[in-house]
Amino acid sequence: FGTVDTWLLYRLTGGKVHATDPSNASRTLLFNLHTLSWDEELLQVLGIPSAMLPEVRPSAGDFGETLPGLLGEALPIRGVLGDQQAALFGQAALGAGEGKCTYGTGAFLLLHTGKRPVLSRKGLLATVAWSLGDRASYALEGSVFMAGAVVGWLKDLGLVQESAQVEALAREVADTGGVYLVPAFTGLGAPYWDPYARGAILGLTRGTGKAHLARAALEGVAFQVADVVRAMEEEAGLLLKELRVDGGMAQNPLFLEIQADLLGVPVLRPKVTETTALGAALMAGVGAGALGLEEVKGAWTLEARFDPRMPEEKRKALHGGWRRAVERALGWAREEG
Template sequence: MSGPQAGAEQWSEELSARASSHSRFVLGLDVGSTVIRCHVYDRTARVRGSSAQKVENVYPQPGWVEIDPDVLWAQFVAVIKDAVKAAGVQMNQIVGLGISTQRATFITWNKKTGHHFHNFISWQDLRAAELIKSWNNSLVMKLLHGACRVLHFFSRSKRMLTVSRFNFTTQHVTLRLVWILQNLSEFELTEQPSVFKVQKAVEEDNCCFGTIDSWLLYKLTKGSSYATDYSNASTTGFFDPFGMCWSSLVATLVSIPLSILPPVKDTSHNFGSVDEEIFGVPIPVVALVGDQQSAMFGECCFQKGDVKLTMGTGTFLDINTGNRPQNANGGFYPLIGWKIGQEVVCLAEGNAGDTGTAIIWAQKLDLFTDAAETEKMALSLEDSEGVYFVPSFNGLQAPLNDPCACASFMGLKHSTSKHHLVRAILESIAFRNKQLYDMMQREIQIPVTNIRADGGVCNNAFVMQMTSDLINESIDKPAHFDMSCLGAATLAGLAIGFWADKEELLKLRQSETVFKPQKKWQEYEMNMENWVKAVKRSMNWYNKT
C-alpha cells in the first residue's frame, strides 16, 4: 500500500505505539468564555496537572464583546506549559492535544501574512442586533420561508422544513461577519503601506475566516494547517447539518463567499503537529471540538436521548438525536455533535446566555465573597420574598429570542436583603433551565434517557435540586466537572489509540451526586408564573424604534 492512506496508517501506528506507554499523557484544553483551562490526563482519565487563566473580554461599546487575539494566544501557550510543568512531566511525553473552544466567536486574518484584521468578535456580541432584526423582518426572508414551506409540503424534506423556520440570531456568526465587512472601517491593515479594509481582502481572496479553533490551529502549526471540525462549523449559521457542508444558500443570501471558510474535517482527526519551536517538540493536534459538544462527549452522552445540562457562563441544554439532525422550530437548533470516521452524532441545543455571568456580576457588587456562599445564603430563606431576577445581560435567547431585553430585579421591598437578591438570582437560573427543558420536550420527540450536568454552577446544590424538582427528573453530577477539557482529551486520545473505544471511556466515568426530585412542580408554579411576568416586562427595553 502506498500514498496518503498508507501514510495515515503509519502515522496512526506510530502514535498508538507512543500512546501505549503508561508514561504518556494527553492534553485537553478548553478555551471558554471566562477561562482557558488545560488538564494533563493519564490513561485512567485522571488529571495529573492543570493550569488556568482568565479570558479577558474587551467591551469597546455597550453590547460589544471582543477578545484580543494576541493576549489569547499568549495565554493559550502559557497554560499548556504551566499544566505540563504542574504534572511533573516532559513535553515529549505528551502524545496528543485536543482543543475545545467557545463557539461562534470568530476572527478574520490576512492569508498572506497571518496578521489578524480585528479582535475576536464574541458569540455574546450584540452589535448586529438591528441588522438581524431587519433581516428577519425582510421580504427576502418571508419569501424564503414561504417557498420552503411549499417545497416541504410536496417533498416532506426535513431540510426544507428547517429552512422555512430559520431566523438569524445574534449568536450566529453570519450577520456579525456581515456587520464586520460593512462597518469596521477603523480596523484596517496596518502592516502594509497600502491600507485597505477587510472587505477588500475578501474581494482579493486574501482573507481567512475562522472560529477560535481554526485560528489556534493556524497559529500552532505556523500556517501549515487551516481547518475546522463539524461541531464548530455547525454552530456558525453558515453550515447545513443535513448536507454536512457549508451552506451555499446562506452564503449567497448574505453575500459571503464560501472561499473564505475553512475546510471541515472530522472532530477526531490528525490536524497536523504543533510547530517544534513553540514547545520544543511537535505535539500532534488530534481533536478540535466545540465546547458544548465536547462536554457532551466528556459526559459520555453517546446514546440517543442522552441529555447534557451545562451551567457555565451560560446554560446549554443538549440532547443526542442520533445520526440525523432534528427540525429546528425556532427554539432548539440542530447541530453536529461530533464526527469520527463514518460515525456522525447529531444534537439539538437550546441555551440561555447569562448563568455564571449573573453570579460573577453579583460577586462584583459584594453580595458575597465567594460563589460557594450563595448556596447557604439561598437556603437560609424560605423564599425570595417576591423578588425576581431576569438574567439578561446579553439579551434573552429561546424561547423568547429578544436581544433587546434588559437584566433586572423586580419586586424589591424595604425588607429585601442581599440574601433575597442572591436567592432570586439562583432561582432565575433554575427557572431558565425549566423553560429550556419544557421547550426541548415540546420540540424534540425523543424520550430522555439520562440527564448529566457539568459546568461551574453545577456545584451549587440549591440550583441543582431546584432544577431537578422543576423538571421532575434525576440529574447526574460527575465527580469531575471540567467536561469540555475531558471531552477534548478523550476525542484526542481515541484518535491515537490512547483509549481503545467509547466503552472504555464509559467505564472510566465517575458520578459524584445524583439529584432526585424532592418537591412537586406545583410548589414552584406560582413563583415561576411571577418570574415569567418579570421577564416579559424586561423585554424590548433597549429597542431603538
C-alpha cells in the same frame, strides 16, 4: 480562512494542515448540516470562494503533526471539537435524549438529538455535535445569557462579600417568599430571544430580606434553564432523563437542588468538571484508536447526584409565577411607537 481551531492547526503544523471538523464548521453558518459539506448556495450568495475554506475532516481523525521542537518531539493531532460540543462529549452524553449544561457567566445547554439535525422554531441552535468517520451526531443548543453573572451582581450589590457566600445566605430561608428575579440584564436568550427584556424583581413585600433575594437569584437561573429544556424536549420529541452539569455554579449544592426540583429530573455533577478539556482529550483518544465509545462512557464518574423532591403541583405553580414575571420583563426597553 477558518475558525480558531483552523488557525491553531495551521500554526501547530507549520502551515501543512488547513482543516476543521463539522462541529466548528457548523458555527460559521456556511456549512450544510445535512450533507456535512460547505453549502455552495450560501457561498455564492455571500461571494466566498470555496477554495478559501478549510477541509472538513471527521472530529476524530488525522489532523497532522505538530512541528518538531514546537512542543518537544512531533506530536500527532487526532481530535478537534468545538467548545460546547467537547463538553457534551466529556459528559459522555453520547445518546439521543442525553444532555448537559455548563454554568459559566451564562448557561449553555446541549441536548443530543441523535443522527438527525432538529431545525428549531423556538430560537434553539441546531448543530453538529461531532462526527466519527462518515457518521455525524447532532445536538440542539440553547443559550442563557446570565447565570454565574447573576451571582456576581449580588456581590456587586453588597449582599455578599464573596460569591461562595450566596449559598449560605440563600439557605437561611426555605423559599423566596413569593419573590421572582428575572435576570434579563442584557435581554433574554433562548427560547425568548428578546434583546429589549430587562431585569425585574417581582413579589416584594415588607418581609422580603437579603436571603429571599439570593434564593430568587438562584431560582431565576434555574427557571431559565428549565425553559430551554422544555423547548428542546418539545422540538426534538425527546425527554431528558437527567441533566449533567459543570461550570462554576455547579459547585453550589443548593443551586443544583433547586435546578433538580424545577426540572423534575436528577441533576448529576461529575468528578471532573473541566469537561470541555476532558472531551477534547477523549476525542483525541478515539481518533488515535486508543479509546472506543465504551471507554469514553467509562471515563465519566459521578461525584454528586441531586434528585428532585418538589411535588409536581408546586413545581407547576412556581413555573406559572415565573412565566408571569417573564411576561412583565419582556420588551421593557423597547421605545414606545
